[in-house]
Every structure is written in structure tokens, then in C-alpha cells.
Amino acid sequence: MSKKYHFIAIGGAVMHNLALSMVAKGYEVTGSDDEIYEPSRTRLEKAGILPKAKGWFAEKISENLDGIILGMHARIDNPELQKAKELKIPVFSFPEFIYEQSQDKKRVVISGSHGKTTITSMILHVLQYHGLDFDYLVGAQIEGFDLMVKLSDAPIIIIEGDEYLTSPLDRRPKFFHYHHDILLMSGIAWDHFNVFPTFENYKEQFEILVNMTPDGGTFIYCQEDEHVNALGMKCDPNKLNLIPYKAHPYEIREGKTFLISDNKEVEINIFGEHNLQNLQGALYICESLGLTKDQFYVAIPEFKGAAKRQEILAKSETAILYRDFAHAPSKLKATVNAVKNQFPERKLIAVQELHTYSSLNKDFVDNYAHTFDMADIAVIYLNPKAVSLKKLELMDEETLQHAFKRKDLILFTEIDKLKDFLETQNYLSTNLLLMSSGNYDDMDLSILKSKINQIQS
Incomplete structure (x- = not known):
């Protein structure tokens, strides 16, 4: 008989992939979550294991389960987790x-x-x-x-x-x-x-x-x-x-x-x-x-590279638009230096969306000192909503210039203004590097892409 496992927080990127892998291996899989976004939703639905309703349901937990796999964003007081403990069902974290x-x-x-x-x-x-x-x-x-x-x-x-x-x-x-x-x-x-x-x-x-x-x-x-x-x-x-x-x-x-x-x-x-x-x-x-x-x-x-690492979104003979996942200081510096060293004769416009708790924190931001040194134009984007959600204080341009050790660093806090700024730049013999573990508020890149694709040397 195949083993049965229940996922608490099945919608996460790695959690839903593990669930799909287990279905492929022949296990019986169920799951719950309070929110499931794409592409997890469609992939779970296709495999026949998308939860029927959002939320946590203690009645899904029964003695015939071989184990519970607990996702990182589930809370300790989760009713399904409590029920599993009562029934003494083995609870595994993802790595366990x-x-x-x-x-x-x-x-x-x-x-x-x-x-x-x-x-x-x-x-x-x-x-x-x-x-x-x-x-x-x-x-x-x-x-x-x-x-x-x-x-x-x-x-x-x-x-x-x-x-x-x-x-x-x-x-x-x-x-x-x-x-x-x-x-x-x-x-x-x-x-x-x-x-x-x-x-x-x-x-x-x-x-x-x-x-x-x-x-x-x-x-x-x-x-x-x-x-x-x-x-x-x-x-x-x-x-x-x-x-x-x-x-x-x-x-x-x-x-x-x-x-x-x-x-x-x-x-x-x-x-x-x-x-x-x-x-x-x-x-x-x-x-x-x-x-x-x-x-x-x-x-x-x-080998073309890992997803969102030095990913080329647009390219012509003398210009490239890169997207990169770089967000921590060491990653930011390595990526900026890599693009500049690869094309030393081209101007480099480097943009960083500060998105993680660490990067948005005034007590940590000094760790970004000199990460932008090799960029010709250095730009920071901060989303005030993301800052307030993390209950942090919105930093101003002067604070960031001091932290990054760049007096000419430019700060944008409105996505439309950043978009206008980037679209008005001249990209002849210029590379544009967009770095973030976020998504720039889904900024529309279509004009930028076509502008860079059409550059004539």
C-alpha cells in the first residue's frame, strides 16, 4: 500500500515541488494552505492535489497518515499541526x-x-x-x-x-x-x-x-x-x-x-x-x-545559468538588459563587478530593489558599502509599502548614499518615476542591470526591452 502524507503549507515554492515529486513517486498526498499563488496553484491542480478550500482543517488529519510535512510559514498554533501532535503522527520539516x-x-x-x-x-x-x-x-x-x-x-x-x-x-x-x-x-x-x-x-x-x-x-x-x-x-x-x-x-x-x-x-x-x-x-x-x-x-x-541569474531580457550588438536575483551585499557586488568586467568599454546602469528585511533595515544597510563602486550610474528602488509591512523606517537618499558610499546614488520610491527614468536613458554602448529578490512591483519592461533590442551600433 502506498504511503500517505499531508502537507501543512503546500503552496510554497519548494513545498509544492516536493508534493509533486512525491505524487510522481507513487505516494498519496494531501495538503492545506491559507493562500496559494501561481504557478503552484495550477501545478497542484493538474496533479489532482490542490486543496478544495483555503485555510486549515483539523479534520484532514487522521491516524492513517504516515507523516506530516510542515512548511516554514505555518504557525506553531496551526490546528492541523495540533491535531497531528495529539494523534502522535510523525511531523517532518522539509529538510528532515x-x-x-x-x-x-x-x-x-x-x-x-x-x-x-x-x-x-x-x-x-x-x-x-x-x-x-x-x-x-x-x-x-x-x-x-x-x-x-x-x-x-x-x-x-x-x-x-x-x-x-x-x-x-x-x-x-x-x-x-x-x-x-x-x-x-x-x-x-x-x-x-x-x-x-x-x-x-x-x-x-x-x-x-x-x-x-x-x-x-x-x-x-x-x-x-x-x-x-x-x-x-x-x-x-x-x-x-x-x-x-x-x-x-x-x-x-x-x-x-x-x-x-x-x-x-x-x-x-x-x-x-x-x-x-x-x-x-x-x-x-x-x-x-x-x-x-x-x-x-x-x-x-x-549551461545557460540558473534562473534569474544574469538572465538576459533584451540584447543588441552594444547593449544588454540583465535581470539578476542579487540582493545580499556580497551578491550585489559580485554581480555588478561581473557585468562591468565582462564589458569594460560599456557604461553600466545598475539598479537594486531593496526588498528583504535585512536590506531595508537601517542597522544592516551599512553592509552595502562599496557594492556599487563599479557601476557608472547607481540606482536604488524602495517600495514604501514593503517597508511598512516589515514595520521598518523608510530610509532617505542621504542615508543610502552614506551606507553605499556613493554620493551620486539615486533613490526612487515610486515605480512609475523609476520606469520613466530608465526609459529616458541612452543605451548606446550601455548595459542595464536590474537586481532584486523581489519583482519591482511588476514594472512593465516592454518599452525598455524594445529600446535595447533596437540599438544600432
Whole structure:
């Protein structure tokens, strides 16, 4: 008989993907949520598991369930959760359930404050290219994969290991639950200010994770990040297989990036020092899983990048409109520098929507100092509504200029004014970079796109 699981908060990006993966595996799945948006709604409906009504219903919880999977945005007093506890039904957080399903597999965890999704996506791309059998968990919808999660009988699983909280019942980072065999760490730059109040507290979570590596396990770490390198240096090389990495050797010519390896060149679609670091880390993971360098180099030119990372929305011979997910300080700086270094002769207009709790917080914003230095024009967009929803104070232009260390930084707090400003710029030999983990209030980009597509050199 197939196992039955109920999802509390089934509508989340990763939660609904896990639910769909379990349906594909033959499990019986039900769920609840107080709000379900697209594309979750249509995808759950198509699979026949969309809840009939919004809200929480204790009567959905019965003794014949094999387990409850608890989403992050459910509250501790959720009636379905209370009923499950009364009936002593096992309650799994998302990461606990992933581990429960992958105990017999080789578990590879990709961690770090930045680059996780890109590194994980590169590895999945290479493994899929060579027809290997694997499971995975990745934090974004990526090209060539229907779901963000796959659970099957495959012998290995590649997991994007997030340091954010596990569930309302478990305030520890998710990545503690995966019990990795192979761990990659890309970098440590303070994030999630609302959860980890000091950088020391944040950094400590990564140290605990490294210390969880079993004897004989592998730790692949970016030696170009001082904090990660310090953790690697503390490890006992007699107990762990330690593999430090830095950016893969490369050259940029006429806006194109080439990997340099054993006197041969491989042209790739991604660029930027941070992405060449990501690529080297992915290469070492693939080698740890038994692939050769040559197999990696054959597959990687077809990798287009993870969703919303250096995504090209419009392009002509001398201008490109990029959208990027960059939001934390380290990500913002890496992305701005990457675009400017790739096209040094072009003007760069860089726009950042401050959207997360950390970025909108006056006590944290100084961490953005010098992140915009390589942009020719630096613009910030703040939505006053998003600020008030987070019960924070709206910062003014002077505060942001001081925080970012840019006296010429321009602030917009109305989306129409930002749109007008961008549409009146001259894009001859100019790149425009829009960065945010939000969506710029669904700003209509059609005029901008057509303006950039039509630039004549």
C-alpha cells in the first residue's frame, strides 16, 4: 500500500515541488494552505492535489497518515499541526523529510551565503548531460528540470543546503538535517539579519556544519573567501578529504568568457569571477562523483545559468538588459563587478530593489558599502509599502548614499518615476542591470526591452 502524507503549507515554492515529486513517486498526498499563488496553484491542480478550500482543517488529519510535512510559514498554533501532535503522527520539516528519503544515498550538500543555486544547477546539468541517475533539491526552477525536487531510487542526491530556519518548531538551519557525505562551501557573508543577529552567530552555523562532516567525508571549500578558508584550515587532513578551490582560469575576449584548461579553450555562457569560482567548485563535486574533467568540459558550454541569474531580457550588438536575483551585499557586488568586467568599454546602469528585511533595515544597510563602486550610474528602488509591512523606517537618499558610499546614488520610491527614468536613458554602448529578490512591483519592461533590442551600433 502506498504511503500517505499531508502537507501543512503546500503552496510554497519548494513545498509544492516536493508534493509533486512525491505524487510522481507513487505516494498519496494531501495538503492545506491559507493562500496559494501561481504557478503552484495550477501545478497542484493538474496533479489532482490542490486543496478544495483555503485555510486549515483539523479534520484532514487522521491516524492513517504516515507523516506530516510542515512548511516554514505555518504557525506553531496551526490546528492541523495540533491535531497531528495529539494523534502522535510523525511531523517532518522539509529538510528532515529529504533526509528521511535519502538515508541510503550518497548525500552532496552545496552550502554558502552565495552561489548555491548556480553551483547546484551546474552539477545537475553535467550529471543530466551524461545520463546519470541522481536525485536533487535546488532552490529555483532550472532549465531542463520540471521540478525543484526529485526523489527516486537513485544512489546519489545533490542538495542545495540553505542556512535559513528549518520550521516553526525547529529554529536551526536547514542544512544541519541533511547529514552530508560531501560538503561544498562557497562563501560566508552575513545574511538573514532577522534570524542571525550578529555576524559571529551567523558564521558559527557554518562552522557547526563543517564539523558535522563524517570521518572519510569530503570538504570542498572556496579558499578565496577568508572565512571559509579559515574553516578549511582548521580541519584535520587525516580525517577528511580536503579540496580547496579558487576561480577556474579564464580569459575574457570581446564580451565572451573562455575556460583555459591544459592548453585548450572552452567557451561558456556564464561570466564573472564569482561564477568562475562556482564553476570550479562544481567541477570538483563532479570529479568526486566519478566524472572526469573532460566529461565536465563537454557538458558545461551548454549551461545557460540558473534562473534569474544574469538572465538576459533584451540584447543588441552594444547593449544588454540583465535581470539578476542579487540582493545580499556580497551578491550585489559580485554581480555588478561581473557585468562591468565582462564589458569594460560599456557604461553600466545598475539598479537594486531593496526588498528583504535585512536590506531595508537601517542597522544592516551599512553592509552595502562599496557594492556599487563599479557601476557608472547607481540606482536604488524602495517600495514604501514593503517597508511598512516589515514595520521598518523608510530610509532617505542621504542615508543610502552614506551606507553605499556613493554620493551620486539615486533613490526612487515610486515605480512609475523609476520606469520613466530608465526609459529616458541612452543605451548606446550601455548595459542595464536590474537586481532584486523581489519583482519591482511588476514594472512593465516592454518599452525598455524594445529600446535595447533596437540599438544600432
